[in-house]
Amino acid sequence: MSTDVHSLIGPYVLDAVDDDERELMERHLAECDVCVQEVRELRETVTRMSADVTTTPPDRVGRSILEGLDAIRQEPPLSEHSVVRSYRRRWGRRTHRTARILSMVAAAMVIAIVSSLLTTWLTTPPLEESDRIAAVLGSPDVQIAQENPESGGTVIYAYSTALDQGAAIVNQLGEPGENRTYQLWRIEGDDVASAGVLHAGDTSARFLLTGFSPDTVLGVTNEPAGGSASPTLPTVATVSLQ
Amino acid sequence: MNRDGRFLRNAEEEEAQQTATPSGEASDVLASWLRGAAVGDKKAFTAFYGATGPRVFGLCMRILKNHAQAEEVVQEVYFEAWRIAARFDARKGSPEAWLMTMAHRRAVDRVRAWQASENRDARFAAEAETVDALSAADRALDDLEHRRVRRCMKTLTELQRRAIGLAYYRGLTYRQVAELLQAALPTVKTRIRDGLSKLRDCLGVAR
Numbered sequence: 414m415s416t417d418v419h420s421l422i423g424p425y426v427l428d429a430v431d432d433d434e435r436e437l438m439e440r441h442l443a444e445c446d447v448c449v450q451e452v453r454e455l456r457e458t459v460t461r462m463s464a465d466v467t468t469t470p471p472d473r474v475g476r477s478i479l480e481g482l483d484a485i486r487q488e489p490p491l492s493e494h495s496v497v498r499s500y501r502r503r504w505g506r507r508t509h510r511t512a513r514i515l516s517m518v519a520a521a522m523v524i525a526i527v528s529s530l531l532t533t534w535l536t537t538p539p540l541e542e543s544d545r546i547a548a549v550l551g552s553p554d555v556q557i558a559q560e561n562p563e564s565g566g567t568v569i570y571a572y573s574t575a576l577d578q579g580a581a582i583v584n585q586l587g588e589p590g591e592n593r594t595y596q597l598w599r600i601e602g603d604d605v606a607s608a609g610v611l612h613a614g615d616t617s618a619r620f621l622l623t624g625f626s627p628d629t630v631l632g633v634t635n636e637p638a639g640g641s642a643s644p645t646l647p648t649v650a651t652v653s654l655q
Numbered sequence: 656m657n658r659d660g661r662f663l664r665n666a667e668e669e670e671a672q673q674t675a676t677p678s679g680e681a682s683d684v685l686a687s688w689l690r691g692a693a694v695g696d697k698k699a700f701t702a703f704y705g706a707t708g709p710r711v712f713g714l715c716m717r718i719l720k721n722h723a724q725a726e727e728v729v730q731e732v733y734f735e736a737w738r739i740a741a742r743f744d745a746r747k748g749s750p751e752a753w754l755m756t757m758a759h760r761r762a763v764d765r766v767r768a769w770q771a772s773e774n775r776d777a778r779f780a781a782e783a784e785t786v787d788a789l790s791a792a793d794r795a796l797d798d799l800e801h802r803r804v805r806r807c808m809k810t811l812t813e814l815q816r817r818a819i820g821l822a823y824y825r826g827l828t829y830r831q832v833a834e835l836l837q838a839a840l841p842t843v844k845t846r847i848r849d850g851l852s853k854l855r856d857c858l859g860v861a862r
Contacts, residue, residue, distance in 0.1 A: 420841065420844045420845055420848060421844060422831040422848050423829075423844060423845070423846075423847030423848030423849075423850070423851050424822065424828070424843075424844055424847055425797060426851060427759075427823050427826060427829075427847065427851075428759055428760050428763045428822075428826070429822035429828050429832065429847070430827045430828060430829065431828060431830075452718045453747065453752075454855050454860050455750050455848075455851045455852070455855060456748060456752045456756055457748060457752050457855075457860045458851055458854050458855040458858060458860050459752075459755075459759075459823060459851065460749070460751050460756070461804055461854075461858055461860070462753040462804060462819075462823060462854075463710055463713070463714050463755050463758075463759075464804060465801060465804055465805075466710075466713040466714055466716075466717045466824070467709040467710050467712075467713040468701075468709060468712050468713040468716050469708070469712070469824075470708050470709065470711075470712035470726065470729055471726070472713070473726075474708070474726050474730060475704055475705070475708065477730060478704060478729075478730055478733045478858055479697065479701060481730070481734060482697060482700070482734075482737055485734055485738050486738070487695065487737065487738055487739075487741065488738060488739050488741055488742060489741055490693070490741040490742065493693065499735070515736055519704065519786060528672045539765065546684070547680070547684060549688065550684055550688075550702075552685060557698055557702050559701070559702070559705045561705075565709070566709065566808055567705045567706060567708075567709065569702060569705055569706065571702075572656070581686070582706065584705075584706055584780070585709055586710070607829075619680065619681075647720070653769040
């Protein structure tokens with residue numbers, strides 16, 4: 414019997430079982446830690462397969478989701494409330510103090526990073542960058558703007574005044590073409606400077622943006638591989654917080 | 656070793672290095688947005704939707720092959736995600752898996768209800784899909800992640816690949832898969848599991 418249930422793990426993870434079999438499997442999972450672990454791993458595996466099929470939904474879908482949220486009663490956490498507590502603590506009354514601490518931390522990080530970057534910039538990817546991007550996205554005062562280019566995908570621009578830093582998330586844009594690449598730009602009036610170049614052919618990336626302000630516009634263009642000194646128009650996306 | 660051989664090895668090494676970090680980093684960002692959503696932060700949830708929407712919609716379109724139905728399921732999925740965001744537990748899996756599991760389940764439920772009510776000829780539809788499911792894995796994809804998935808799919812046997820593709824991208828039950836591929840039920844069950852395990856090892860999913 415249990416051998417039979419075990420062999421259902423594959424179809425179960427793919428939702429390729431009927432309701433009775435699903436119930437059977439879930440009863441079994443309640444008693445089998447090893448199986449729970451296997452299901453988790455296979456779910457992560459199957460999820461990677463979905464990276465294969467992406468289509469940008471029409472704007473109306475996002476709008477109607479946002480409009481519908483107020484009508485939904487959200488569930489509290491199942492066990493402990495630590496998630497809510499830590500989140501409220503970060504976002505609640507102590508915001509100013511948190512922001513000050515964060516900016517001090519950021520300043521310390523900048524000093525540390527600048528010195529280490531000088532020696533490692535060209536040889537290794539800056540590991541701190543992902544942390545700093547996460548810090549921008551998680552900061553209490555973060556402002557976020559987003560655009561979905563017609564050619565597909567998403568460009569998100571986030572900026573934190575407290576950290577004086579921005580972050581760009583470029584997600585699954587249309588294929589740039591052979592020997593082409595996407596490039597990011599810092600646009601302030603007539604002053605335009607490169608803010609990062611994706612690897613040729615890549616359609617997703619994350620960048621830490623320095624020298625940006627809340628008034629800066631983030632531009633994305635399609636350029637020859639390696640990037641250009643000035644942007645090739647038309648832009649793929651322009652994102653501003655205003 | 657000739658030049659081509661060397662190039663291939665380097666490309667694979669590069670791939671292995673690069674895929675190790677970005678997915679974890681993306682998951683961290685998504686998880687932080689979910690934590691925001693859990694306490695009612697719509698801005699965080701909007702960002703979460705912006706980053707994941709194309710993947711959810713793409714999967715729904717692929718399974719349902721109907722724009723209006725896919726849009727409806729996407730809405731349902733994100734309403735559900737908003738409702739139970741507090742239940743997301745990073746120790747139990749990535750935000751992507753949490754979301755895509757919900758999305759796949761809902762899309763599959765919808766397509767099965769629809770097939771039943773329309774008394775649709777599943778065999779015919781599934782046959783058309785066989786080609787699709789295979790080409791999905793073979794399509795020229797330029798993202799590292801896509802390249803990697805494609806490469807790993809190629810390590811599977813024909814039967815493993817077809818069975819997994821039909822179930823995942825089409826929403827067929829393993830019984831329907833067995834019938835379509837004219838294989839015995841126990842064989843299909845084990846091939847799916849073995850195939851997924853092989854994919855897991857090839858993709859380097861954390862154990």
